[in-house]
Amino acid sequence: MKALVPVKRVIDYNVKARVKADGSGVDLANIKMSMNPFDEIAVEEAIRLKEAGKIEEIVAVSIGVKQAQETLRTALAMGADRAILIVAADDVHQDLEPLAVAKLLKAVVDSEAPDIVIAGKQAIDNDMNATGQMLAALLGWPQATYASELLVEDGSATVTREVDGGLQTISVQLPAIVTVDLRLNEPRYASLPNIMKAKKKPLEEKTAADFGVDISPRLEIVTTTEPPTRSAGVRVGSVNDLVEKLKNEAGVV
């Protein structure tokens, strides 16, 4: 069996995004970029499946600017076997929409024929939470989103999902798309020897044009603005003080 893991290069989760003054977007120049945290969890899960003998090969795919190579090298250093980079933007500020990403991923799935695609639940930049579901629709495959537990058996996967009321367990027939949530696992760090080894693993480079799919945006970004900021409040000296303020000033209790 083969697993495909889409990994996105995004702003590091420790960095606070700053909106550009002209409203044209978030400033990503000279900002630390990393693998989307959910995608690290997806890569980790694929590696664990391989270690458990459930799958033989892990292919990591990234779509975006050329520098997404680094993200793929990280995936390779963690334990992916090979990588595919689809260069689809020449500026880090150009973010491909999930529909376009899903179309490109579908083309990769058509040629790679994986048994399972393990993606992140959400990219922490655009916060779309959509690509896995869209890819599943385009392929006509079942989907198991927000996984906190994944069991791969013969021809199916049993997935426990984090839902609003708690947890839901479903079984999906393979091939399927799984998107992962925070509690699925704790991703490993790539060791130095593995980082060195990853440099020799195959990384195939393609362009969006190679796939002949329409990736033009459907959403025009009109403007990007700062959210309203909260003005700092006051420190209260004691619990009694707090209760008094909540009752008489804020009127909320």
Place this chain on the structure above:
Amino acid sequence: MTVLVLAEINGQDLAVDQTAKTVSAAKQLGDVVVLCAGTGCAAAAQAAAQLDGVSKVLLADDPAYANGLAEPIAQLVADIAAAYSHILAPATASGKNVLPRVAALLDVMIISDVAGIVDGDTFERPIYAGNAIQTVRSRDAIKVITVRTSSFDAVAQTGSAGVETLSVSPQNTQSKWIEDKTQASDRPELTSAKIVVSGGRGVGSEDNFELIEKLADALGAAVGASRAAVDSGFAPNDWQVGQTGKVVAPELYIAVGISGAIQHLAGMKDSKIIVAINSDEDAPIFQVADYGLVADLFDAVPELISALG
């Protein structure tokens, strides 16, 4: 323009608050039709018919639609989509599971987590953990949207729309429901509660988390948690508030032993009044708190409970 709202169904019941807030957003766009897909959910359809602004309810009743499985429900919505200018669902786990799939079936782009409606084509949505608000204009023929419910007020339940039963014959051999592990609670639901009390890593253990729950009960509040508290097993996953958990905007949010990481703030910074209780006076949560109390939570919370009692 006619707008289709996919109702949020819990088991056989209508999730009234989530659906009513989505209807409130939909009303701004046109005439509202609500789709209830589930099994044995005729009562849910009746409840949806009472939502103000709804002109018709469609009931699709079939065991295949039970448990919110994405494949049959997305297909159902896509099959009837052509009659609508917009398709909306609340941005709940279930709405976010189904609607992107619908959008891809229709070859349109999903517009996730919409927090503001500018006009029929133009929408505002938070990105980067709410550190930026993006205004987007859709070029698609049908707009498929999930609605950030904390940004819209629920419509009243004074309507009386008709219910029409759809004849459906869904096929689903791809996915199978096995079980739900949900805990019934007498507390208000997190995303609709007027007061939310959340605990973080500072609470220290699952046992200690009872303190947070006691404070919540003293206030008639819902209980929330930070990711660290959930990851550490102090609280169940569905209590997580934040960028990748639930988004809440209550009248009063009390953060106890929570540092205030951007991912947590993303889920609560639209609350009307924020209280922070933290022993570290430099904790970033104080930068968004209306009232900050620098104290050990194990002293402050019991005191607070008795002061309120």
